[in-house]
Amino acid sequence: MDWTVFDSLADKSMLVCGLDEAGRGPLAGPVYAAAVVLPYGTVIDGLNDSKKISEKKREKLFDVICSQAQDYAIASVDSSTIDEINILNASLLAMRKAVDGLRCAPELLLVDGNQTRGFTLPARAVIKGDSLVPSIAAASILAKVSRDRYCLEMDEKYPEYGFAKHKGYGTAAHAKALREYGPCPYHRKTFIGKILGKDDEY
Numbered sequence: 001m002d003w004t005v006f007d008s009l010a011d012k013s014m015l016v017c018g019l020d021e022a023g024r025g026p027l028a029g030p031v032y033a034a035a036v037v038l039p040y041g042t043v044i045d046g047l048n049d050s051k052k053i054s055e056k057k058r059e060k061l062f063d064v065i066c067s068q069a070q071d072y073a074i075a076s077v078d079s080s081t082i083d084e085i086n087i088l089n090a091s092l093l094a095m096r097k098a099v100d101g102l103r104c105a106p107e108l109l110l111v112d113g114n115q116t117r118g119f120t121l122p123a124r125a126v127i128k129g130d131s132l133v134p135s136i137a138a139a140s141i142l143a144k145v146s147r148d149r150y151c152l153e154m155d156e157k158y159p160e161y162g163f164a165k166h167k168g169y170g171t172a173a174h175a176k177a178l179r180e181y182g183p184c185p186y187h188r189k190t191f192i193g194k195i196l197g198k199d200d201e202y
Helices: 002-007 055-068 081-083 089-102 133-159 172-181
Strands: 016-021 033-037 071-077 106-111 123-125
Touching: 002 106, 002 123, 016 089, 016 133, 033 089, 033 133, 055 081, 055 133, 071 089, 081 089, 106 133
Parallel strands: 016 106, 106 123
Antiparallel strands: 016 033, 033 071
16 A cells, blocks of 8 residues: 555645545444554555455554554444444544544544545545555554444453454354344344344334
């Protein structure tokens, strides 16, 4: 991954922050987001969209990104808030919270996807930005690893659901556990209705 696409979006002299989220699709747990400011031209071996690399590689890259970033912040929005405001709004809220957690004040936000609603700083949406822009790819990894680590905490409290294995996604094993045990406090009620035989939500 190089800085070619970045150069088409921003000037290298600008303080630019990449943003991405993790966990929009799962049936349980928070949605996480990360904001990362990388010094222009930084090369991190193996950096890519978090979904395209292994869990072991993501864990290694997490520490490298944190050490090489000029600034970074990680934030989350819990499942009850997701139920209240919907997952899109919760994802955007998590990203705004991540930006608020930065020590620096970016001049431009590069946001993975097609939404920039609600940001007070100048922002540009970048489709598949986590595969094209280094700072967005870095943000995707910080968000993904942070959420996966949280899923291990969920698993310790509710091992019957298998969160450590499926990370809250709607696998057959997860659906079976939901039917057997019902939802736990981490489940997104607006996501599990069909599994539990409800029209809209549990």
